[in-house]
Amino acid sequence: MELNFLNEQGQASAKVTAPDTIFGREFNEPLIHQVVVAFQANARSGNRAQKDRSEVHHSTKKPWRQKGTGRARAGMTSSPLWRGGGKIFPNSPDENFTQKVNKKMYRAGMRSILSQLARDGRLSVIEPMTLEAPKTKLLAAKMKAMGLGSVLVISDGIDENLLLASRNLTSVLIVEPRQADPVSLVHFDSILITRPALAKFEEILA
Numbered sequence: 259m260e261l262n263f264l265n266e267q268g269q270a271s272a273k274v275t276a277p278d279t280i281f282g283r284e285f286n287e288p289l290i291h292q293v294v295v296a297f298q299a300n301a302r303s304g305n306r307a308q309k310d311r312s313e314v315h316h317s318t319k320k321p322w323r324q325k326g327t328g329r330a331r332a333g334m335t336s337s338p339l340w341r342g343g344g345k346i347f348p349n350s351p352d353e354n355f356t357q358k359v360n361k362k363m364y365r366a367g368m369r370s371i372l373s374q375l376a377r378d379g380r381l382s383v384i385e386p387m388t389l390e391a392p393k394t395k396l397l398a399a400k401m402k403a404m405g406l407g408s409v410l411v412i413s414d415g416i417d418e419n420l421l422l423a424s425r426n427l428t429s430v431l432i433v434e435p436r437q438a439d440p441v442s443l444v445h446f447d448s449i450l451i452t453r454p455a456l457a458k459f460e461e462i463l464a
Contacts, residue, residue, distance in 0.1 A: 259373070262382045264450070268404030274383045276376070276456065280463050283373040286366070293367030294440045296357040304353035311336045311344030365463050371443045372459075381449045383456060386413060392422035401430060410446035412438050414454035435459050 259281040262270035316336035324331055338346045375381040389396050397420065401409060408429045413420075416432055424432045431442060435458040443449060451459070
C-alpha cells in the first residue's frame with residue numbers, strides 16, 4: 259500500500275510505501291462496529307443513580323381506603339405506578355458497562371480502519387511537526403495552510419509546543435501511536451501520521 263506524503267502546503271509530493279499487513283486489509287464492518295462500540299462503552303462511568311420504592315421520600319400511609327371509593331387499590335404513594343414514586347429497576351452508581359474485546363480482535367479492527375482510511379485518501383504521511391511557540395494561532399494557521407479542517411495527528415514523540423497549542427482547538431487532536439483509538443480514527447476527517455509513528459504502528463499492530 260502506498261500512502262500520500264504531504265508537504266507543508268498540504269500537497270501530495272511523494273509516495274510512502276506502507277506494509278499491506280496493516281494498511282492493505284479488507285474492510286470488516288461488523289468487527290469495526292464491535293471495536294468502536296466496545297471502546298465507547300468502556301469509557302462510560304457508572305455515575306447515574308435512581309431510587310426504588312424503598313428509597314423515595316414518601317409516606318407509607320395508605321392514600322385511601324381499600325374499598326368503596328371506585329378508584330384502584332393503592333397501598334402507598336411510593337409505588338412505581340405513581341408519579342414521583344420509585345423506579346422498578348433503578349440504575350445503580352456501580353453499574354458496569356464494560357465490554358471485553360480480545361487483543362487480536364482489537365488489532366484486527368484497527369488494521370481494518372487504517373486500511374479503509376488509506377483507500378479513502380483520508381490518511382497521509384508527514385514529517386514530524388513542530389512549532390516555534392505554544393500558540394494556538396500558529397497551529398491553526400499551519401492547518402489552514404495545509405487545507406485541513408478536522409484532523410488527527412499521530413506523532414511519535416510529541417513536541418510540547420505542539421501539544422499545548424492544540425489543546426484549544428476542538429478540530430485538532432495530537433496523540434502518540436499507542437494513544438490512537440478507533441473512535442478518533444473514525445471521527446476525524448483527516449489522519450496525519452509522521453514517519454517515525456508509521457514505523458511504530460508496524461510494531462504495535464504487526
